[in-house]
Amino acid sequence: MSEPAAQLAAERLQAFLEGVPYVRFLGLRAEMAGDEMTAILPFAPHLIGNMMIPALHGGVIGAMLELTALAQLAVIEESARAAKTIDVTIDYLRPGLALTSYARAEVRKIGRQIASVHVEAWQETPARPFAALRGHFLLSDKG
Amino acid sequence: MTPDEMQAMAAHMVASVPQAHALGLTLVSVGPSRGAMKVPWREDLVGDPATDVIAGGVVTALIDHCCGLAAVSAFDRSVDPTVSTATLDLRIDYMRPAAPRADVTCEAHCYKLTRTIAFVRATAFDATSDDPVATAQAAFIVKRP
Numbered sequence: 001m002s003e004p005a006a007q008l009a010a011e012r013l014q015a016f017l018e019g020v021p022y023v024r025f026l027g028l029r030a031e032m033a034g035d036e037m038t039a040i041l042p043f044a045p046h047l048i049g050n051m052m053i054p055a056l057h058g059g060v061i062g063a064m065l066e067l068t069a070l071a072q073l074a075v076i077e078e079s080a081r082a083a084k085t086i087d088v089t090i091d092y093l094r095p096g097l098a099l100t101s102y103a104r105a106e107v108r109k110i111g112r113q114i115a116s117v118h119v120e121a122w123q124e125t126p127a128r129p130f131a132a133l134r135g136h137f138l139l140s141d142k143g
Numbered sequence: 144m145t146p147d148e149m150q151a152m153a154a155h156m157v158a159s160v161p162q163a164h165a166l167g168l169t170l171v172s173v174g175p176s177r178g179a180m181k182v183p184w185r186e187d188l189v190g191d192p193a194t195d196v197i198a199g200g201v202v203t204a205l206i207d208h209c210c211g212l213a214a215v216s217a218f219d220r221s222v223d224p225t226v227s228t229a230t231l232d233l234r235i236d237y238m239r240p241a242a243p244r245a246d247v248t249c250e251a252h253c254y255k256l257t258r259t260i261a262f263v264r265a266t267a268f269d270a271t272s273d274d275p276v277a278t279a280q281a282a283f284i285v286k287r288p
Contacts, residue, residue: 022198046165057162059204
């Protein structure tokens with residue numbers, strides 16, 4: 001990605017993250033390194049679903065994965081199309097511990113109307129993901 | 144479990160789990176293998192400020208939590224007092240956005256419980272369950288100490 005293109009992608013990402021109140025509720029942020037986006041969810045007590053472990057709520061993990069897919073689509077979509085979730089399948093591989101979580105999305109197919117996206121989330125190393133998502137997203141014209 | 148014990152367990156699940164409390168989840172009903180919960184609309188839970196519709200992630204968390212309630216209410220806790228569950232797999236189909244500024248309710252049913260897995264279906268809606276916002280299918284691991 002050229003410098004101006006990377007700058008525009010970073011701006012689209014920030015616009016997406018800042019435009020969603022629920023992103024602030026979670027405390028989700030994201031960083032760009034070249035054309036690669038990483039979503040970052042710092043641990044916070046209100047995200048806990050299991051107090052015994054303690055572990056992140058399954059819904060928080062699902063939401064993080066889905067938002068990572070939507071943010072990735074916002075980054076790569078240069079036209080003003082907003083993606084809407086059609087379906088998601090979330091695999092819970094191990095507990096999400098009281099640590100910072102990271103996620104990266106891979107857009108497997110982007111068509112005229114539909115995008116197919118895979119997302120994996122990890123805490124200590126990407127080699128040990130704790131959750132994964134496969135989802136389909138509808139790309140429609142905003143206006 | 145007696146109806147009172149089940150009610151107390153469900154009330155604990157919405158009030159004491161930090162994420163459920165943060166979302167403001169409320170208990171609608173609980174019964175054997177069934178649970179229903181609601182997430183009241185709130186400005187900080189909006190997913191699209193242009194429409195004021197609640198975020199998909201909030202619906203995901205509501206569905207996960209409500210499916211968990213249906214799964215645990217399927218156990219006979221007088222036999223298995225320490226059994227717990229963890230989400231293994233959750234599939235959600237989003238039929239349509241919720242109405243602007245609408246609360247979302249979820250109804251979940253654990254339709255099969257084996258020694259190791261609880262299978263649960265759920266519907267989330269803003270007005271009536273025959274016009275769903277989302278439907279879901281989940282599998283929970285049953286943890287016995």
